[in-house]
Amino acid sequence: MFNLTTIEIDAFYLTLKVAFFSVAICLPLGVITAFTLSRLNFPGKWLLDGLVHLPLVMPPVVVGYMLLLLLGRRGVLGSWLYDTFDITVAFTWKGAAIASAVMAFPLMVRAVRLSLDTMDRGLEVAARTLGASRIIVFLAITMPLSLPGILTGTILAFARSLGEFGATITFVSNIPGETQTIPLALYNFTQIPGDQTPAIRLLIISVIIAFAALIASDLLAKKVKNRLGTKSETEQ
Amino acid sequence: MISAQFVVKRDEFLMDIKLDMPSDGATVLFGPSGSGKTTFINVLSGIIKPTSGIIRFGKDTFFDSENNINIPIEKRGIGYVFQDGRLFPHMSVEENLDFGNRRSAENKSSKEEIIELLGLEKLLKRKPSTLSGGERQRTAIGRAILSCPRFLFMDEPLAALDFARKQEILPYIATLKKNLKIPIFYVSHQMEEVVRLADHLVLLENGKILDHGEIFDVINSPSLALLLGKDDKTSLINCQVGKKQDNDGLSKLIFSGGYFLVNQSNLTPLDNVRIELRAQDVAVALEKPVATSIANILEASVAKIEVSKSTHCDILLSIGNISIWARITEQSAAKLELNTGSKVFALIKSAAIKPF
Numbered sequence: 001m002f003n004l005t006t007i008e009i010d011a012f013y014l015t016l017k018v019a020f021f022s023v024a025i026c027l028p029l030g031v032i033t034a035f036t037l038s039r040l041n042f043p044g045k046w047l048l049d050g051l052v053h054l055p056l057v058m059p060p061v062v063v064g065y066m067l068l069l070l071l072g073r074r075g076v077l078g079s080w081l082y083d084t085f086d087i088t089v090a091f092t093w094k095g096a097a098i099a100s101a102v103m104a105f106p107l108m109v110r111a112v113r114l115s116l117d118t119m120d121r122g123l124e125v126a127a128r129t130l131g132a133s134r135i136i137v138f139l140a141i142t143m144p145l146s147l148p149g150i151l152t153g154t155i156l157a158f159a160r161s162l163g164e165f166g167a168t169i170t171f172v173s174n175i176p177g178e179t180q181t182i183p184l185a186l187y188n189f190t191q192i193p194g195d196q197t198p199a200i201r202l203l204i205i206s207v208i209i210a211f212a213a214l215i216a217s218d219l220l221a222k223k224v225k226n227r228l229g230t231k232s233e234t235e236q
Numbered sequence: 237m238i239s240a241q242f243v244v245k246r247d248e249f250l251m252d253i254k255l256d257m258p259s260d261g262a263t264v265l266f267g268p269s270g271s272g273k274t275t276f277i278n279v280l281s282g283i284i285k286p287t288s289g290i291i292r293f294g295k296d297t298f299f300d301s302e303n304n305i306n307i308p309i310e311k312r313g314i315g316y317v318f319q320d321g322r323l324f325p326h327m328s329v330e331e332n333l334d335f336g337n338r339r340s341a342e343n344k345s346s347k348e349e350i351i352e353l354l355g356l357e358k359l360l361k362r363k364p365s366t367l368s369g370g371e372r373q374r375t376a377i378g379r380a381i382l383s384c385p386r387f388l389f390m391d392e393p394l395a396a397l398d399f400a401r402k403q404e405i406l407p408y409i410a411t412l413k414k415n416l417k418i419p420i421f422y423v424s425h426q427m428e429e430v431v432r433l434a435d436h437l438v439l440l441e442n443g444k445i446l447d448h449g450e451i452f453d454v455i456n457s458p459s460l461a462l463l464l465g466k467d468d469k470t471s472l473i474n475c476q477v478g479k480k481q482d483n484d485g486l487s488k489l490i491f492s493g494g495y496f497l498v499n500q501s502n503l504t505p506l507d508n509v510r511i512e513l514r515a516q517d518v519a520v521a522l523e524k525p526v527a528t529s530i531a532n533i534l535e536a537s538v539a540k541i542e543v544s545k546s547t548h549c550d551i552l553l554s555i556g557n558i559s560i561w562a563r564i565t566e567q568s569a570a571k572l573e574l575n576t577g578s579k580v581f582a583l584i585k586s587a588a589i590k591p592f
Contacts, residue, residue: 122322125283128309129316130336130383140335144326228326 008198010177011185012205018093018181019161022100026157030108031150035138037109038116055167056106064170067099071171095172096179100164104157111156115149116142147224155217162209182206238419242279242289242299244272244443251275251443259294261435262413262420264451267463271440273423277389280421281316282309293387315385319392321376323364329375330360336383347382353415354378354408370401374408381416390422394429409433410592427464431455431472431512432592439463456561469515469550469561475591477503486531489591493556497531498589509591515550517588518562521581522572532584536560538574549574553582 004012037049055063071078072090081087089095123145127137143150165183172179174188182202189199238259244251251272257263265273278284280291282298285306291299298307315336323332333356337347351357354374364372373393380388393409394402406429413420413433424430430437430451437454439446446459452472454460461467478488478495486497489511496511503509524533536553543549549569551562562582564572574580 120322122318122320123324125309126316126318126322127324127335129281129283129314129389130379131310131313132335133310141324 004201005198007176007180007185008201008205011180011182011202014093014096014177014179015162015181015183015209018096018100018164019158021094021097022104022161022164023154023157025097025101026104026108027150027154030105030153030157031112031143033105034109034112034116034149035142038113052109053106055103060103060164060166061170063102064099064167067095067102067167067171071095071098089172091172091175091179093172093178096164096168096181097161099167099171100161101157103164103167104160107156107160108153111153112146112149115146115152119145145228147228148221151217151220151224155213158213159210162206162213237292237294238280239290239292240276240280242286242291244275244279244284245287249275249443251279253279253289253443253445255438255445255448257438257448258436259419260417262422262433263436263438264422264424264430264434265438265440266424266430266434266460267440267446268425270442272443273425273440274391275443276438276440277391277421277423280387281314281389282307282312283316313386315380315383315388317373317376317380317388317390317393319395321364321372321396323367323372323375323379325364327364328360329356329362329364329367332364332375332379333360333382336379346384350378350381353411368401369397370404373397373401373405377405377408377412381412386418388416388418388420390420392423392425394426406432431470432510467544469563471513471515471518471558471560473511473513473558473560475509475511477505477507477509477591479505486586489589491556491558493558494534496584496589497586498591499531499586500591503591511589511591513560513584513589515561515563517584518553518560519583520551520553520562520564520568520572520574521583522578524581525583528583529585530583531586532582532589534582534584536580536582538576538578538580541569541574541576553580555582 033048033052037045037052068090069075071081073079073082073088078090081089089098119142123141124137127141132140163183164181165187168179168181169184174180174184180188182205186199186202189196189202238257239255240257241254249272253276265276267273275284279286286299286301288301289299290297290301297305298312299305324335327335333347333351351360354377356374356378359367359371359375364375367375377393390409394405397405410432422429422433434451436449437451438448439454439457439459441463446463447454447457455472456469473491475489475491475496478490485499485501487500487503489496489498489509534555536555538551539554539559540552541549542552543566548563548565551564551569551574553560553562560582
C-alpha cells in the first residue's frame, strides 16, 4: 500500500516545486501590487484592480487558455520569449508554476491589501516626521506591520497552488514528470478503472501536505503576533 | 521668524491663515475642536499640503505653491508628538527612541540625558502595548526630541490622559521647554496648559485667526473670553524666586517693581517662574490695612476700570512695571470712588498665587 511508484513520487516533488515557485512569484509582486492599490492614487487604478481579480472570477480553464494564447510557443509573449531567451514555458513545469501563480495572485493581493488598508496610517506619518524616507517607512514600518496579512496571503497562495487544476491542465497539459502535479495525477488515476490504491495514496499525501502547511502557518502567525506586541506580554 | 500664509480647502472646511510667528519659545494654538488647530500644525509640518500659500521657517521655504516647492515631511527637520503617541507597536521603547535618533547627525550623547529626564530607564525593553498612557506619551516625547528637530510640534499630547497622568507629564514638557532651545508649536484646548507653557498664543476659530500675540497680552483678550464663554480675567507675571526662604517659610517671588510672598517650599532659588493670578483673588483697599492675614499688600495705581455687564468691575492695577487685574463689585467700586490714576493697595492672599 505505501510503496510509492515513480509517477507518485514525481507528482509529489513536482507539486511542492510548482507551489514553491508559484508563491515565489506571487509574494513580491503581490506585496507591491497590494501597496500600489492601497496607498497610491493614479488614473486607471480600477483597471489594475479588475485585472488582478480576474482569475478569481473567471473559470480556471479560461485563464489557462488565455495563458496558452499569450505564452504558448506561438503566443504573443511566448514567441518573443522563445526567440530572444530560448525559454519555453508552455507544457513545462515553469508554465505550471506560472498558471498556479496567476490563479493564486488575487488571493495574495487581497490578503496583503486588507492588512495594509486596516493598518494605522498615522504610524507611517509618524515615521516620516522622524526623518525616515518613504522607502525606509515601507521597509521598517509598513512591511513588518502588514506581516500577518503577508503571511495569510502566502498560505492562501500556497494552498491554491497545491490544488490548481483547470488552468494548469489547459496551459501545460498533463505530462508525467513534467507538469503532472498531485491533482492532475489523481485525476488520471480516477479515470483508469480498477485499483484505486494509487489515488488513495495521493489523497493521503495531499492531506499531509495541507496539514503541515496549516501547522507551520499557525506557528508563524503566533510568532508574528508576539513581535507586533498585539498579545500583551507578562507585566514586569 | 516663521511666516505662514496659506489656504486649505477641504469639503466644508476653509482655512485661511496669514500669520508671522516668532521663532523662539512656545507658541500655543488654542481654539475649540474643529477650529483647525491640528490642521494648522499639520500644514506647518508638511503632513497636509495646503491648497495654496507660502510657508517659511526663517530662511527655509517649506512650501510655495507658486514656485512648486513642497519640502517633504522627512526633510523639514521637525519633531512631532501626536495626541495618540503613535509608538511603533513592533518595536521596544528603546527601538522607538532609536528610530529617530539613528537618523539625526547631531549630539548622539543626549540619549541618556533624555531617557533620564523623561524617566524612561525602566521601560526601555518593554513593548508599547504594555505601557500605561502616561508612559506611552513620555516615550513619544522622547522619540520626537531624540530626532534632534529644529522645530517641535505637539498636538494635544495630554488630551488622551486622565487628570493624574496630565499632572505627571506637564512638568516634563515645561522642563523640556526650558532646556531645549527650539521653537515649540503646541495645540491645546486646555487653559491650564496655555497659562503654563505659552509664550505666544494664537486663537483659532473656524479656520480663522481671532487673535494672536504674546501670552501676557492675549490672555485677557475679548476673543479668548468669548472662546472660553466666560469673562474671567487672569494676570500672568514672570518672577524670579528669591535667594533664600525667610518670613516663616514663605518664598519671595521677585518681579520688576516688588515681590510676592507665596507659601511654597518646592521652589528653586533664582529659578524663573510664571505665576497666574485670577482677578477675583485680588482685593483693593484705599489705605494700607494694619492688622490683616493677607501677606501681599502692594502699592498700586488704577490704570483702567472696566465695567462689565454683570455686577462687577475689573480694575487694572499698575504695580511697578507690571499690571494685574482685580475684580470687585460695583458697589465697592462706587464706595471707594476709584478713578483712573487713584492710588490704592492691592491685597493678595499668598495661597492665591500659583507659581509654575
